[in-house]
Amino acid sequence: MQRLFLITGIHASPTDLLIGLTGLVLILLLIVAATALHAGQARRQEAARQTEFAERMAGLIQSNAELTGRMRGMGEYLGARHSDLARLVSERLDAVGARVGRGLEDQSRSANESLAKLNERLAVIDAAQARLTGLTEEVIGLKDILANKQARGAFGQGRMEAIIRDALPLGAYEFQPTLSNRCRPDCGIRLPGDDRMLVVDAKFPLEAFTAWKGAASEDAQKQAVARVRADVGKHIRDIAERYFLPGETQDLAILFVPSESLYADLAEHFEDVIQKAHKSRIIIVSPSLLVMAMQVMQAIVRDARVREQAHEIQIEVRRLVEDVVRLRERVGKLGTHFRQAEEDVVAIGVSAEKIGKRGDRIDHMDFIRSEPAVEEPADRLAAEVAKSGRG
Template identity: 55%
Template sequence: MDAIAFTLLGHSITWAQAAIGCAGTALLLLAATARAVWRIGQNRGLEAAVAAERAREMDDKVSEMNRAQAELSGRLQSMAEILASRQGDLARLMAERMDGLRQQVGAGLERNVQQTNENLGKLQERLAVIDAAQKNLTDLTSEVVTLKDVLANKQARGAYGQGRMEAIIKDGLPAAFYVFQPQLSNGRRPDCLITLPGDGRGLVIDAKFPLESFSLLREARGEDARKAAAQRVRGDVAVHVKDIAERYFLPGETQDIALLFVPSESIHADLHEHFDDVVQRAHRARIMIVSPSLLTMAIQLMQSLVRDARMREEARVIQTEVGRLLDDVRRLGERVDKLDGHFRQAQDDVAQIKTSAGKVTSRAERIAALEFEEPDRAPTLPGVIPMGRAAE
């Protein structure tokens, strides 16, 4: 064993030394191998612990995501229910307001139409009365009264003329526009006083025409008798015209013109044919000599004035009602515009709510679609040496 096995760097190595060196080297190798195996086992345990921790963290994150998703789903469902309830309330409120507005508009229009129909009905009734009176006056114009119809008694003739005049006036004018035998401020009483709309002064009509001279003129047989009768006619008519002018022309109370009624068409024609100077004198005194037909025409003209005044009054009433109807329609338009504005505001709010709900839904979908991939290498924990470096 003491024999020299070999020489190393000038030293002689025996077989015993070589065997001891080999055994030490083998022990060192075994120790290194054991340490390496121990480190490998320790690293594997750490990796298992890290993997378990990562799995636990992943489970916690998934649970948190599931909880958040459930909470978000609940909120979305609650928001959808609230939106549905609000939409139903809005629709019900709009329906109630539209029903109320429709009822108010319908009631207003129905009331205005009813009032307009009533006014038109009254207008038609008055026009029918006027047409009937006009027909009666037209029938009266066809009648011609001669001297044979004049009674012999003077009072009877006056009553006849008064009655004829009253019949014509009563058939042509409403009772509110005339009065018979009124008393003027000077104490005189004309046969009739007519007051027209728009003028407070009355129009005097006198029916006391002198007929005796005309009777004498008709009965005269000689030229002298006729001349005398004609002269009497001129004198009687002139005196009567003067009496009317002096008695019935009152400033501010009566018109500056008066009517002298002749109850016979034939006498009126003879007067204008043979006594033109008398007619002209009456005209200069502002007195018109009228026959039954002319009085009828004058009354018809007055009737037209009265009817026009009534029509203007009714037209003002209708115009007032139409103005009120236009105001109602204008207010209706304003309320419809306001309601339209409310509708548009509600639509804008609903559109904004839908936009917000869409954003929330898209974000929830993106969160639900997230995928967590494992990294290529596990993170290195502090104080742990990687396996490659340990091998080195």
């Protein structure tokens, strides 16, 4: 024991040691008692928990049984509703199928009608496309004609000839006549009372106008404008030099432009060229203006022919008056004949009425009394008929 004290370094008496051991034992007992108390409480709590768990399990089993019953009832209800729903869905599907079938038939019918109309429209479109193709070919041909100088001249010549031929009689114009200077204008028109020929020229320079229309820059446009003035001015000088012959042609000539748009551009943008042509006694006309000029000339030719035929017209009118006089006399004679015929018809009616009255008297006579007197009424009747015939 002394050794123990030496190791710990604590100096204690045996009494202190005993007290310390006693305290230690008491502490151990307290610990054991606390542990036992705690274990009892734990057992009581565990028993309470088991009781509560058993009660909850019993409630859960009861709830499960009720839920099972409800689930069984719900299953039966859902089965019945499922059969009703299946029947309703089947009916609805049948109705929808019928409606869809009718809708498909209607759509098929309308689609067939639409296809028929579409085929008709396609046929119309095909015909229009064919006409458009023909028109395109004609336009291409016209472009080729306008691109070629000779063909373009023939085109202008053809339009000019068609206008003049439709407006004037045959003896009033001549195409491609030969003048004394061996020049041949496109057309020469002879007005009444004047042996001189009015010259119509159908050649017009188109290249300068084409270049002017297609000019992309300002310099190119200025050059094209100068070229237009130069080409048209040269053509005007050529007409004045070739076709103005004293005593053979008129002091006025016509320059035919075969396009209204070309004439409009010329009149709008080249007024100086128009004035230069007027000073040179050359009139520039479009197709519509040429038609108007030809109508004026047609009126002049018609008036001249009326004046030339005035004497013959007077003779024919005089003969017509004589025929009317003779017709009036013959109508008068015919009226006299009608009046005589009417009087004769009236006289015949009077005679017929007398004969009828005498016939009635004869019908009422009695021929049974005396036979010798039979011939007297007959003789009297014959005398009366003869008298009425003379009357």
